[in-house]
Amino acid sequence: MTPLSLGTKGKVLRCVILSVTALFALLPFMWMLSLSIKTTPEIYQAHFHILPESFAGFDNYRVVFASAPMLRFLLNGVLVCAAIFMVQLLVCIPCAYALAKLRFRGRDTLFSAVLIALLIPPQVLSIPHFVLLYYAQLIDSYGALILPWIFSAFGVFLLRQFFSTIPDELIQAAQLDGMSEADIIWRVMIPMSAPAIASFGIFSLVSHWNDLFWPLIVLRRAELATPALGILLFRDDETGRQFGPLMAATATIVAPLILAFLLAQRRFIDGLTIHSVK
Template sequence: MKPVSRSLFNSVTAHIVLLSGAFVIAFPFLWMVQASLRSSGEIFGAVADPITPIQALSDNYGRALFETPLLRFMVNGIIVCGGILFFQILTTVTCAFALAKYEFRGARFMFALVLVMLAVPAQVPALPIFLTLAEFGLLDSYFAMMLPYLTSAFAILLFRQFIKSFPDDILAAARLDGMTEIEIVARVVLPAMLPAIAAFGVFSVSFHWNDLYWPMIVIRS
């Protein structure tokens, strides 16, 4: 096989594999859109009562938007997931910077604690956190939903590995210019970490948006 033909064959094969994977991933979303334009009988095949897409759009989406508090549920999800992500970045970036760039007594022990936290499931601290929230009357609130997740051991580990590769000469130059450590983190390190923060944000938002265990415990209304 000639080099050009071989390269074309590899390119076509790669595109076929990628398009096949994209179809598998996109198919559930396409099915959801199609199902939203049908009656419930059509979706499950129990009743053959086809309706026009315009009628389905009016009935299904109208019922979802105006007869149920769907928009309120989505706003709740945005507030909780956005608040969790904000506090996770605020706490984990500073902690990761300290573990990556400072030499102090107990640094290795603290990093070991971070690794141990990765192995602790969310169900372990659930009871003491619940009792504490109940004692202070904080159940059934946004704060109650966010409290167990205000920091993340996974984010600390991810950001620490990223910050360790950050040049020390840039940090030294920033200190010579009179920057404080907080300014260095906020104005020098944080902008360079945007790709790592974006990657972690995808994991954080998708996990907490789909989380059901903790909200079912602390939310009553």
């Protein structure tokens, strides 16, 4: 048997490190799925094991959809996240194009302001946002969930970095063909920036799908609750009697995120790596 070469040993070592890291990353999800199919007495046993001794998955997931309008929560999440993402694209794409390809006074200053905005936690602006929405009489509405997030500094930064990799000669050729700036954005920049848009879409979806802080502040009606807010209906701080349904509800809410990532995985990775490769 020939000994492994140095390059092969390096590849094996990288695979082992990545496998161990992936296991640690997946361990919370495995624990969540395991608890979602166990009975309450088994959950509180002293010894933990992945596979249940008595399967209670059907009962736990039935409680999730029987005791709360989970489908309504999921629909609210899809509606709010889709609306936020579409509005963010309408705002971020022209801003990113201007910062990347147009020459005007103060461009670098504006880009510096975008970078500074990346450092500001969204919780800092919660009070001004709430006051504005209160005077606009939009509290406890879909508008309250969507309007504060129409501008995304991260989206402008990500798309601007991607637009910077597109050759200026391509834009000049489009201008010679008589295209306006709006036509260039719609017919040239957007089709070429699909990986970056997909990457931004994943980040936006995960951020607002899992957001509990802001919906907890501006919503009062249960029929407007987002998925993260709907999980609170299964919380029992005193006894934890609904711990199995709580994990089942969590798994139900996480599933659409995993599906969205799997569908956009290739473009998501391309959007994050293409700038560094170029």
